[in-house]
Amino acid sequence: MKFAGCTILLSVFISLCTGKQSFIIRDCENPDNAAVSLKSGSVKPYPVAIPGIVTVTGSGSVNRNLTGGGLDLQVHIERYVGFLWVTVPCISDVGSCHYDLCNKLSEAFSAKGCPAELKANNVPCTCDTLKPGTYSLNAQKFTIPELSGLYSWLASGDYKVDLKLTDRATKKQVGCVHLEGTIVDGNACEGFLCSIFG
Template identity: 40%
Template sequence: MQALALALCALQLCPAVRGGQRWQPFVLERPQRRMLSQVGGFSWKNCGNGTDPLVIKSLSVEPDPISIPGDLKVSVAVSSEADLSSPLKAVLRMEKKIAELWIEIPCIDQIGSCTYDGLCNILDMAIPPGTPCPEPLLSYGIPCHCPFKQGAYSLPPTDFYLPALELPSWLTNGDYRVQATLSHEGKQLACVNVVLSLHSG
């Protein structure tokens, strides 16, 4: 689940909901930005080597396309055959389709093909240790801090709200794909490919 979440966060598409309250997304104060208006064509697949301990069993995002700002419904089920503990590292490879070619987008201001070391520390900064996990994670027993115990976790169809989001001017309309790889001390734990289209005003 962490790998998929990071893939969406790379595009600033994380569902901005915590405990029923609407979060403001992280927005860089830069000129020449544009408002994201629609996300469509969402698809995904596991891309591991068949031995990854963490895999997504199912994932659904509705409607398609998603209007922004607007509501969406997400359901997901994941399974882990091992405990996931610090240090966790996430590597994102983000590409845009130009003509018939996929062109890699470099890491710019922590958006694009970026590497995130110390994922457990990032989670602790977002949700301080000792505080309850936000809803709906709390209600469905989904952890939000390391270590993540092995087992099966599922989120039934749940409504989220995506607020207005800004994108850098270089992240223009088009088709994108993101590969997110999660690892621990050099050992791959999970790999997920996400494909989607962005439309902005």
């Protein structure tokens, strides 16, 4: 009887720690320092399936010009494993890594231009187009491709992510966003027919 009680208590504790009802997105920067502020954000459906399609809605502001000395982005990712939050290491430029944000954005978008989902909402995607102002993303759909090879193990689990933005000229943190949520395998088969047909 004691064992059953302990098992129930442990199950409740685990569900409270990991069972979120929605993707958490919040600003974690001191408002007095914030050059970049997140006003709101949501990701649906939840949990997020990879591969899959998500609808992203959000609003944020750039409070001053940041392009002079460049921007550094520190990404810290933790994954829930067993009973512990474990840091995902930086492997092949993916994971808890440090990035020169402006260079990364230029590599990704300078030649091809901003993705249509951002263009439709006038949201800049490179540092040279990043101007002070308020930007909103209104229920835009994004396709998340299947993760293959080395990254496939990241396609499911509970995660916490901190994104910290630093102005390289002043060495001061100017923005911070905290994310928490669950990712599931979008290829996973569900329901009783899966046990028959796989």
